Amino acid sequence: MIDLLALGLLVLTAILLLVFTFLRRKSPASLHVIEAYERLNRSVGLAVENGTRLHISLGRGNLLTARGASALAGLAMLRRLAERTSVSDRPPVATSGDASLAFLSQDTLQSGYRAAGAEEQYRFSTGRLTGLTPFSYAAGTVPTIHDENVSTNIILGDLGPESALLTEASDREDANLIAASDNLSAQAVFYASSQEPLIGEELFAAGAYIGAGAAHEASLNVQDILRWLVILGILLGAIWRIMASLGALI
Amino acid sequence: MRVVTAALAIATGIIVLLGYFFPPLEPLRLTLVNWAIAIAGMAVLVGIFNLVAVQMEKIRSRQKGSVYGAVLVISLAATFVFGALVWGPENFYLRLLVVEAIIVPVEAALMAILAVTLIYASIRLLRRRVDVMSVVFLAVALLFLFLVVPTPFGPVPGDQALLQFLGMFSRGGARGLLIGIALGTLLTGLRVLFGVDRPYGGN
Incomplete structure (x- = not known):
């Protein structure tokens, strides 16, 4: 019975997604303002203009688990940001705490540059694995925030309370912070430490707000x-x- | 080639998904998931090479903080040599040296820093954003802390009832957030399945 319900929900969702995608291609939706994404769009333009870097932290979402969805949302954003910042002197850097995710981030960055016609700008070192445990990931990511002229940190993915170390580092560098996670502990941390926190499913709205x-x-x-x-x-x-x-x- | 990659990825995703609902597809689903696990395991090894390559580039170009990169690479190489070639991964002294003497204390220290960082973030919350929700957030967090920390006088009278009462709201809120995240997860998965989002490359 539950299996049938789940299958029904899945089919209904798939049909609705196809129908609405067709409708949205004809007439784009008017989205209500989410201040964090407004700020992100401004920050991306500023980073390109003043030659600073964007740092995208994709968290530790293992793609073999349900946590991988937040990582996929982060990758969709990374793809779009790579395309938009391909003309920048300093390319965006993506850090991950999962090996498979690190490779996908490299591939996504390369796709973004290719789509923008600037594939020669791509460097493999911009998609990095920085640690395999929560704290080693945080410890490996903090130097990127401190040392690489980062003006905006985008933390989007599966992280735990260790994300506080990243938000603190961002705050010390006086960098913009856009943060969202599927993890409730991380959401509480982001609520306390970011200017415009993204709560709950707002994480999955990122693509729509950056024109994906x-x-x-x-x-x-x-x-x-x-x-x-x-x-x-x-x-x-x-x-x-x-x-x-x-x-x-x- | 990109079309083939996308077709393969989509077909695999659909088979794995249908395997949950149709028992005849179960063995195929398990085989595909096992392949994915094996590839993910291999990816860890390649990921470590990526980590070393990034640090080596930092050292070569004398970037800021490259000395930490050097420490990381030397430690990694030493642990690998002693763990895999000289003593073996189950050696008592190696575990004592690497896990008990380095990793556990360092992670414990980071945990302690995290506690201070969280307190600091809470203090600055009202400076950053003064609204009703921030005040409620901070007040409830402090009340929860007051109710759960041990005091010299024993438990606060009525603490369990109050925790249960407050927990009713926090559990409700958490469920609401998790339902939203589950819906987002479902839609993200379907987008990948339809090939709209392709994290495996391609335009």
Whole structure:
């Protein structure tokens, strides 16, 4: 029964995604303002103009687990940022705490440069593995923030409380910080340490806000519809339980 | 070539997904996942080469902090030589030297720094953003701390009831956030499955 429900939800989501992608290609969505992404768009332009670097921290999301989705969201953003900053003197640097993710970040950076017609600018050392445990990852990433003329740090992926070390380093360098995670501990850290925190599923909205395409905008529409379905399901479930309890009393 | 890569990736993803729902596809799903695990294991080894290559480049171009890179490369090489070639990975003295004497104390020190960093971030929260939610966030965090830390006078009266009451809100909020993240995860997965997002390369 649960398998059937899950399959039904999956098929419904897939159909909705295809329909909304088709619609969004014809008429782009008007998105409500998320201040962090507004700031990110400004920071990207500034970084290119003043010759500073963007640092994208993709976290430690293993792609063989459900945590990999946040890493994939980070990679979608990295792809777009690589394309937009390909003319910069200082290319963006991506750090990862998972080996597979580090390779995908290299491939994504290269794709971004290729799409912008600047593949010769790509350097393998801009996609880095900095550590394989939470603290070694944080310790390996902090020098990138301190020493490489970074003006904006984008932390987007699966991290834990160790992310506080990264936000602290960013704060010390007076760099912009855009941070989002699928991990609740990291979200609490980002709420306390960033100017405009991104909470919950706002992590997955990154692509739509940096112009990654119609499918990303369509995803937001589908997420909204599914959220209402979940709310309806929870309310109906609660009403059913109350009715059942009342029936048992009577 | 890129089309072939995309087609292979999408087909593999669909087979693995359907394997969860249709039992006849289960063996194929497990085989594909096992291949992925083996490749991911290999990727760790190659990733370490990437780590060394990046540090060597730093050292060669005399970048800031390259001395730490040198320490990392020398330590890595020494651990590899003694662990894999001379003493073996199960050697008691090697584990004592590398794990107990270096990794555990360093990670514990970072944990202590993390505690201070979090306190500092909390203090600065109101300087950074003064709104109702920030005040509530800080007040609830302090109240939780007050209720869970041991005091010289024993537990605070009514602490369990208050923790349960506050936990009701935090659990509800956490579930709401997790539902949102689950929906985002589902949509991200489908985008990769449809080949819209291609983290494995291609335009």
